[in-house]
Amino acid sequence: DTGDKLCTTIYQSMADIGDSTFEPLSRQDARISDRSKLPEGIDGIRIATSPKTDGFLFVMRLLYNDTADDLDLRSLGFSGEQSDNIELMKKCPTGIIIIGGPTGSGKSTSLQRVLAAIIREEAGKKHVITVEDPPEYPIMGAVQTPVTNAQTEEERSKSFQVAIKSAMRLDPDVIMIGEVRDTPSARLAVQAAMTGHQVWTTVHANNALAILDRLIDLGVPLELLADASIITGLICQRLLKVLCPQCKTPINDVLDRYSQTDLQRIMSVAELEKVYVLGNGCENCRGTGIVGRTVVAETVLTDDKLLSFIRKHDKLGAIAYWRNELRGLTMRDHALLKVIQGTVDPFQAEATVGRLVKSDDALHNHRR
16 A cells, blocks of 8 residues: 555656556556756656556666766777777768667667767767657757657657657757657658668667668668668667676686586686676675676678678678678677676676677677
8 A cells, every 4th residue: 555655656746757647557657857856866767657467567767877977888888899880880971870679778878878979079060859758868969859658559659750750850960769669660760861860769679680670570671771871880789787896706616506517608608717706795786796787789880791681681691791701799799708807797698698609709809
């Protein structure tokens, strides 16, 4: 009963973007963005609710703003070469750059940092407009336009389309579309890229090249996706937990924790002397063993040859060309690099990116 009252009060008295009343038997989205209601360091709180068999679920996502000053993508966890690739994507005057990943993988944070960097580097000369449902992080210098919280998915889709079309008429240099979630918004995003705008957006996808599959599922014609002047960059990312440097434990000290099969698998990809696992916790990490999160990512700077494989439906050929010729780093490769550096727990990494596999060429290319 107390929890019911607490959730109702939070929704109805604190949320400033959302429905006017909290309905436990409905699925609702809302946001708290009034700074007077938030502690320092938090830009907003996303609320999502859903009914369940014995009550309701009420999820609050805290949006921390720790990126206002540091715009270097490497501090998020991107490798030097990945950061260089994204810098080249930023320099393309037109075309669409798409960030993929599941919910909570840091896509919005990466987008905020990229757009803030564009605005700072251009000293405000580039007109940046965002279309978001709702806006998550404040981006100084950008025009952030919210999509109103519609009652149905159909209404939300129509509102999103209207907002994108409106943004295209406002003479932007850069358009950021918070998420491509249906066929009309996917086609509008590509249309914006074809009509002389640089477009940044996100989709839910499992890896960088799977972003193209997702767009095909959403009804974007293959011939448009196979044009390097339209699709200029693909990024996919996940987040891994960073081990506390003060209490992380060398795996050699706790070998009895793990099965022989697990140890042999880790030994096949890394020297055990370099591997650390989750510690018992200390004052530095508030007893959690974790001090933050770091990105593991894939970045694909497209070219005509890569997309020619896509045009021929040769996904394996595209992957081989990207890894061998363009020195692409997969998320598994990136996670393995961080395991070898002692930054992340190998078993936590495998729970996020799948079984670790050694790839000497990729690791050698991305040491920095």
